[in-house]
Amino acid sequence: MSRGVFISFEGGEGCGKSTQSLLLKAALEKEGHRVLLTREPGGTWLGEQVRKLIKDQSDDVPCARAETLLFLAARAQLVEKVIAPALDEGVWVITDRFIDSTIAYQGYGRGLDIAQLHRANEFACSSLKPDVTLLLDVEPKEAVSRRISREQKQHSSADRIEREGELFHSRLREGFAALAAEEPERFRVIDANGAVEEVQEKIWTSLKHLV
Numbered sequence: 320m321s322r323g324v325f326i327s328f329e330g331g332e333g334c335g336k337s338t339q340s341l342l343l344k345a346a347l348e349k350e351g352h353r354v355l356l357t358r359e360p361g362g363t364w365l366g367e368q369v370r371k372l373i374k375d376q377s378d379d380v381p382c383a384r385a386e387t388l389l390f391l392a393a394r395a396q397l398v399e400k401v402i403a404p405a406l407d408e409g410v411w412v413i414t415d416r417f418i419d420s421t422i423a424y425q426g427y428g429r430g431l432d433i434a435q436l437h438r439a440n441e442f443a444c445s446s447l448k449p450d451v452t453l454l455l456d457v458e459p460k461e462a463v464s465r466r467i468s469r470e471q472k473q474h475s476s477a478d479r480i481e482r483e484g485e486l487f488h489s490r491l492r493e494g495f496a497a498l499a500a501e502e503p504e505r506f507r508v509i510d511a512n513g514a515v516e517e518v519q520e521k522i523w524t525s526l527k528h529l530v
């Protein structure tokens with residue numbers, strides 16, 4: 320039995336990761352693959368607890384290093400308990416965010432040392448990396464309008480990280496672009512400004528050789 324393929328979705332808020340990861344799961348299943356979809360932070364009991372902590376509205380906010388370690392704890396658990404065993408069994412794994420979000424958010428966004436964050440990621444994941452990373456790139460204005468429409472649809476409000484200003488979000492985008500340029504063999508940069516179906520088609524085209 321061959322090992323499963325490991326795919327991560329990355330990009331800023333509102334770029335369509337959750338929408339497209341669900342669509343990709345369905346498309347791969349149609350091709351006969353077994354697929355596991357997971358999200359960060361989350362996907363395990365520990366990860367869901369971390370998600371609650373990250374989204375907590377308390378004024379006593381975690382400092383940047385504590386925030387990083389929370390995400391990494393969730394990731395370590397997810398890799399060891401869920402992702403690695405699934406890949407070994409031949410299951411394809413799709414994750415909504417992974418290592419690159421740490422570099423973009425805590426490195427480029429919050430200013431922590433990027434080389435240290437790469438090593439911390441390696442430690443958390445026992446060096447496991449996605450086979451393919453789909454970076455959904457949208458214009459900042461489009462991302463904001465999608466986020467607002469989602470908040471209206473779901474009657475939810477932006478969390479602490481989502482409320483960061485425009486400068487933070489433009490640093491994130493720059494960070495993701497730099498990561499993609501450093502590892503062109505792993506990254507597929509997808510122009511995600513178009514309609515859901517258009518973006519879905521671009522993703523499928525970029526993965527066809529694997530399916």
Ligand SMILES: Nc1ncnc2c1ncn2[C@@H]1O[C@H](COP(=O)(O)OP(=O)(O)OP(=O)(O)O)[C@@H](O)[C@H]1O
Nearest residue numbers: 331332333334335336337338465468469513514515
């Ligand atoms: N191509 C698209 N065109 C227009 N709206 C879209 C498109 N893709 C997703 N949306 C809508 O934009 C909102 C954000 O999409 P989604 O939740 O998939 O993004 P996300 O990348 O998962 O965001 P987050 O990082 O905040 O989880 C949702 O309301 C979704 O329905």
Ligand SMILES: [Mg+2]
Nearest residue numbers: 336337338415
């Ligand atoms: Mg999402």
